[in-house]
Structures are given as structure tokens and as C-alpha cells.
Amino acid sequence: MPALTPFPAIVIGGGISGLVCAYRLQQAGIPVRVLEASDRPGGVIATEEQDGFRFELGPQSFLSTEPLLELIEALGLKNELLHADPGAPRYILFRGKLVPAPLAPPSLLTTPLLGARTKWHLVTEMFRRTTPPPNDESIAAFVRRKFGDELLDRLVAPFVSGVYAGDPEKLSLRASFPKLHEFETKYGSVLRGAMKSRPAKGTPRPGLCSFREGMETLPRALGARLGDALLTETTVTGARRDTSNGNSWFEVDVTRNGHRETLLASALIMAAPVQAASEILKDVSDKFATPFARIEYAPVAVVAAGYRLDQLRNAGNGFGFLVPRSERLRVLGTVWNSSLFPGRAPENMACFASFAGGATDPELFSKSDDEIAEIICGEVGRILRITGPPVTYLVKRYPRGLPQYNLGHSETISALAVAASSIPGLFLTGNYLSGPSISSCIEQANQTAEAVRVYLASIGVAGVGAVAHA
Ligand SMILES: Cc1cc2nc3c(=O)[nH]c(=O)nc-3n(C[C@H](O)[C@H](O)[C@H](O)COP(=O)(O)OP(=O)(O)OC[C@H]3O[C@@H](n4cnc5c(N)ncnc54)[C@H](O)[C@@H]3O)c2cc1C
Structure with missing residues (x-):
């Protein structure tokens, strides 16, 4: 056994994935530490105030799935929750003009975005039984095969x-939209x-939500619940696994306030993004480097602007708009935050991301x-015929934004x-595993916490209670 008793669980990374996993473990009575490199919890979830505006510099909203609502309730945040109007119109830029996005079947048939041939493909898809190709298929290849280029573009x-923020020619349909692949496999028709x-x-039906004081409300509340268990400005530089007399534990090297120290843990939960995870785990096992290296990230820049x-002149009412690449612009899309949620802009002002x-x-x-x-x-x-530049703006860059x-x-x-399964006590959680959305990260983190609890109970460490909602 090591000279010091290991923590039952150490979570590396205090983004939403790591925070939720740690919170669930704490709720189950398992002592835990979260090691977060930056000076605040939340990872890419970032709300910043500037000149009276409340800018969202990362995710703009989340889907009110059951696990998320249950977490919000448990954290006492229900009164802070804001629901976006589900009917808020969304637009697509088409030949320089904003056209309502057809979200339901009747509008797909009347929209000026699609020609008669594509509409015919859509209407008749139900009657054409197809089988997915045996190999992984890109989203672009799938949509072209079933509906044609126009719907894709x-x-x-x-x-x-x-x-x-991805390239449909490269994204796997099966991995990124598994339901569509499943529908074709099972029913021959999407x-x-x-x-x-x-x-x-x-x-x-889950709708889009945020909080009165912005998206960062959620990680802040989780951080407050974790209290001293959350160590910010603590960068993990490496990890190893040690075994003696039938016991095993992880040694985790950290740099904190310029000092280096090594913490011990019975279970290690990796909730950092792929590049950091690969570097940290290289001395735990050589099996991670190759698969981690295959996961690419897309860079994303968020421009939050106040007007x-x-x-x-009445522009910017609704959800926002998306821009097809064929419009030859660099903006991918814009969310009209102050129209979706109150309290985002001072009186007589509006803000977009x-x-x-x-x-x-x-x-x-x-x-x-x-x-x-x-x-x-x-x-x-x-696009919106706005007169003059914004009164204030902020730019946030994510060189490795989305897996x-x-x-x-x-x-x-x-x-x-x-x-991971070949190394008892090691668990992976994060947005590259089962969906990048906040709601998917939370579901994944709930499941990871439950797996950690079961593991710790199996080795006789801190096996108290079940992890709620796993
Ligand atoms: C610009 C943008 C917009 C988005 N919009 C939406 C949206 O509208 N709705 C939605 O549902 N989702 C959205 N997403 C996706 C979603 O926000 C993310 O997938 C999710 O928040 C990722 O959480 P995470 O904890 O897995 O990772 P991260 O948030 O990346 O957290 C990982 C944490 O690990 C820490 N870390 C890294 N290395 C180390 C180390 N060596 N030691 C210690 N700590 C380390 C980092 O500092 C970070 O805090 C968006 C993402 C981006 C980037």
C-alpha cells in the first residue's frame, strides 16, 4: 500500500462533464477531488458581463432533457431557469435574404429553400426502402444518397x-446522428x-433553456456544492498506476501555485479534453494515444456584440439564423440572445452571438x-441591415472548440x-464520447459516476448509496 491513503476518486477537468460526475459522487457519499487547470469551473461554458450586456461566450442555451432538469432541481436552480419561446422563428440565409427555416413537414413542402425535385424526394422517402451501406457513411453522402445535394447544402x-461546427463530408452519420442511421437500418426510411x-x-418535449444570470450559473452552482473538493488553478501534468499486494491506485502529478505535488486516488476519472487526456494518460497505458490522436477538434470563434x-430597426427577433457555405460568408450562424432570454442587454439595446x-x-x-x-x-x-458597428463586442477563441x-x-x-476497461479504476467522460451537447455530457457524467461508485464498492472503498439519476 502507498504511505498515504488515496482519495477514493479524483476527477481531472472541471468542465460540465467533470463537475457533474464529481457532484454525483459527492452525493453518493464518496469523497472526491476535482482538479481544474483554469481559475474557474465550467470549461467552455462562459458568461461575461461587459458594458451592461450579459454575453455568452460559449454555449448559448441547453436542451431541457430530464437528467438536466433533475440536476437543476437538485441544485435549487429551478427559479433561475429561463425557457426560450419554442416558436421563436429560425432562419436560413438564402441568396442574401433570411428565409424561415422549415422545421416541420408542411413547411418543408412550401419553403422556397428547396426545389420541386428535393421536395419530391422528401415526400416519397417514406415509400422507398433503403439499406445503409456496410461502411461508415458521412452525413453528406447519406443526405445526397437519400435526398440530393440541395437539401444537404x-x-x-x-x-x-x-x-x-463540422464538415458534413467528414462527419460520420452513425456517430453524430445515430438515430437517423438507426431509422434507416430498422425501417428502411428516416x-x-x-x-x-x-x-x-x-x-x-425538451426545449431550449438558460438561466437568469447566464449559462455559467450551472457550473458555478456545481462548484459551490463541491466546495473545497474543487481545486482550481491545479494542472494535472501526468499520472501513473501502481499496484502492490493486490491493491492498486493512481498517482496524479499536479502543479498548483507553482508547486508540484502528487495526489493518490483509487479511481481516476478523466474529464479533460482529448489532447490533455492523451498526454496525462501516456504513462498509465500506451493504448490511449492512437485512438485519442484520431479525434479531431474544430476551432470555433464566438463574437458577442451589443447594439x-x-x-x-426591428431585426433580430426570434432565435437567429444559419448560413449555408454556398453563401460564401465566414459567419456560420448567429443567435439573437436578447430576443431569446431577458436580462441579456440594457434597455433599448440588443445582443447577438x-x-x-x-x-x-x-x-x-x-x-x-x-x-x-x-x-x-x-x-x-x-444581412440584418444594421446601421453602424456594434457599441461593444467581445471575441472568444476556442482553437480546439468541438470534437x-x-x-x-x-x-x-x-x-x-x-x-479504459483494461485498467481497473480508470474512467473516461467528456464531450467526445456520446454527444457534444451539455445535456449529453451530463447524461454521460451521470453514467460515469455510477460506474465509479460500483467499482469503488467492488474494491471495498467508500461504497455508499447509489448515484442519483444514473
Ligand atoms: C463555442 C461553443 C458553443 C457551444 N454551444 C453549445 C450550445 O449552445 N448548447 C450545448 O448544449 N452545447 C454547446 N456546446 C458544447 C458544450 O458546451 C461542450 O461540449 C461541453 O460544455 C464540454 O464540457 P466538458 O466538460 O466535456 O469539456 P470542457 O468544457 O472542455 O472542460 C474540460 C476542462 O478540463 C480542464 N483541463 C484541461 N486540461 C487539464 C489539465 N491538464 N489539468 C486539469 N484540468 C484540465 C479545462 O480547463 C476545462 O475546464 C458548445 C461548445 C462550444 C465550444
Whole structure:
């Protein structure tokens, strides 16, 4: 046994994945430490106030899935929750003009975005039974095969860039939209599958939400609950696994306030992004490096900008808009935050968040923040006919913003699962595993916490209570 008693559980990374996993363990009575390199919890979830505006510099909203609502309730945040109007119109830029996005079947048939041939493909898809090819198929290949290029360019690709900031030619359908693959496999038709799996009438449908004081409310509340268990400004530099007399534990090297120390843990939960995870785990096992190296990330820049209402002349009411690449602009899409949620802008002002870069425009990152803001605010200004520049703005860059669920991703994740299962006590959680959205990260973290609890109980360490909602 080591000279010191190991912590039952150490979580590396205090983004939403690591925080939720640690909180669930704490709730189950398992002593835990979260080691977070930056000076605040939350990872890419970042709300910042500037000149009276409340800017969201990372995710703009989340889907109110059951696990998320249950977490919000447990944290006492229910009264802080804001629901976006589910009917808030969304738009697609088409030949320089904003056109309502067709979200339901009737509008798909009337939208000017699609020609008669594509509409015919959509209507008749239900009656054409197809089988997915045996190999992993890209989203682009799938949509072309089933519906044609027009649907891909004008609707699917902009939507995909809104979720993954990704390239549909590279993204795997099976990994990034598993339901669509499942529908075709099971029913031979996506539409038939969607109809058959429609939730029963009256089942509440998850909608988009945020908090009164912004998205960072959630990680802040989790951080407060974790209290001293959350160590910020604590960077993990390496880890090893040690075994003696039938016991095993992890040694975790950290740098904190300029000092180096080594912490011990019975269970190690890796909740840092892929690059850091690969570096930290290289001395635990050589099985991680190759699959981790296969996961690419897309760079994303967020430009949050505030305007006076008189500059907007009624523009910017609704959810926002997405931009097909064929429009030859650099902005991928814009969310009209102050129209979605109250308290985002001072009186007579409005604020938007725009996204740029992504897998299809990584070159944008060679520009300075001011240049990015000028390009993006210029394009948004022309689309919405805004008069003059924003009164204030902030640019946040994520050089490795979103993991790409590219072709082969499912096999990569299986290889990581095999590697992790060969090392008792090691667990992976994060946005590259089962979906990048906040709600997917939370579901994944709940499941990871439960697996950790079961493991610790099996080795006779701190096996108290079940992990709630796992
Ligand atoms: C610009 C943008 C917009 C998005 N929009 C939405 C949206 O609207 N809705 C939605 O649901 N999702 C959205 N997402 C996705 C979602 O926000 C993320 O997938 C999710 O928050 C990731 O959480 P995570 O904890 O897995 O990773 P991260 O947030 O990346 O957290 C990982 C943490 O690990 C820490 N870390 C790294 N290395 C070390 C180390 N060596 N030692 C200690 N700590 C370390 C980091 O500092 C970080 O805090 C968006 C993402 C981005 C980037």
C-alpha cells in the first residue's frame, strides 16, 4: 500500500462533464477531488458581463432533457431557469435574404429553400426502402444518397455546422446522428422511423433553456456544492498506476501555485479534453494515444456584440439564423440572445452571438480578435441591415472548440472503451464520447459516476448509496 491513503476518486477537468460526475459522487457519499487547470469551473461554458450586456461566450442555451432538469432541481436552480419561446422563428440565409427555416413537414413542402425535385424526394422517402451501406457513411453522402445535394447544402450542412461546427463530408452519420442511421437500418426510411418513434401525445418535449444570470450559473452552482473538493488553478501534468499486494491506485502529478505535488486516488476519472487526456494518460497505458490522436477538434470563434435597438430597426427577433457555405460568408450562424432570454442587454439595446471558423474555415484563426470581429460584425450587419458597428463586442477563441465525430469515430470510441476497461479504476467522460451537447455530457457524467461508485464498492472503498439519476 502507498504511505498515504488515496482519495477514493479524483476527477481531472472541471468542465460540465467533470463537475457533474464529481457532484454525483459527492452525493453518493464518496469523497472526491476535482482538479481544474483554469481559475474557474465550467470549461467552455462562459458568461461575461461587459458594458451592461450579459454575453455568452460559449454555449448559448441547453436542451431541457430530464437528467438536466433533475440536476437543476437538485441544485435549487429551478427559479433561475429561463425557457426560450419554442416558436421563436429560425432562419436560413438564402441568396442574401433570411428565409424561415422549415422545421416541420408542411413547411418543408412550401419553403422556397428547396426545389420541386428535393421536395419530391422528401415526400416519397417514406415509400422507398433503403439499406445503409456496410461502411461508415458521412452525413453528406447519406443526405445526397437519400435526398440530393440541395437539401444537404441549404438545410443539413448549416444545421450540422450549428451543432458540430463540422464538415458534413467528414462527419460520420452513425456517430453524430445515430438515430437517423438507426431509422434507416430498422425501417428502411428516416421519415417512417421518425414517425414510429414519435413520443406519445402529451409527453413534454425538451426545449431550449438558460438561466437568469447566464449559462455559467450551472457550473458555478456545481462548484459551490463541491466546495473545497474543487481545486482550481491545479494542472494535472501526468499520472501513473501502481499496484502492490493486490491493491492498486493512481498517482496524479499536479502543479498548483507553482508547486508540484502528487495526489493518490483509487479511481481516476478523466474529464479533460482529448489532447490533455492523451498526454496525462501516456504513462498509465500506451493504448490511449492512437485512438485519442484520431479525434479531431474544430476551432470555433464566438463574437458577442451589443447594439442599440435603433441600429437594428426591428431585426433580430426570434432565435437567429444559419448560413449555408454556398453563401460564401465566414459567419456560420448567429443567435439573437436578447430576443431569446431577458436580462441579456440594457434597455433599448440588443445582443447577438455569432459563430465562425469551424472545420470548414480554420484559416479564420490566423486573424486577430479585432479582425475577426470586423469581418463577422460586418457580415451580420449587412444581412440584418444594421446601421453602424456594434457599441461593444467581445471575441472568444476556442482553437480546439468541438470534437468532431468524423468517419471511424464509433470505432475510435470502442477502442478507448476497451483501453479504459483494461485498467481497473480508470474512467473516461467528456464531450467526445456520446454527444457534444451539455445535456449529453451530463447524461454521460451521470453514467460515469455510477460506474465509479460500483467499482469503488467492488474494491471495498467508500461504497455508499447509489448515484442519483444514473
Ligand atoms: C463555442 C461553443 C458553443 C457551444 N454551444 C453549445 C450550445 O449552445 N448548447 C450545448 O448544449 N452545447 C454547446 N456546446 C458544447 C458544450 O458546451 C461542450 O461540449 C461541453 O460544455 C464540454 O464540457 P466538458 O466538460 O466535456 O469539456 P470542457 O468544457 O472542455 O472542460 C474540460 C476542462 O478540463 C480542464 N483541463 C484541461 N486540461 C487539464 C489539465 N491538464 N489539468 C486539469 N484540468 C484540465 C479545462 O480547463 C476545462 O475546464 C458548445 C461548445 C462550444 C465550444
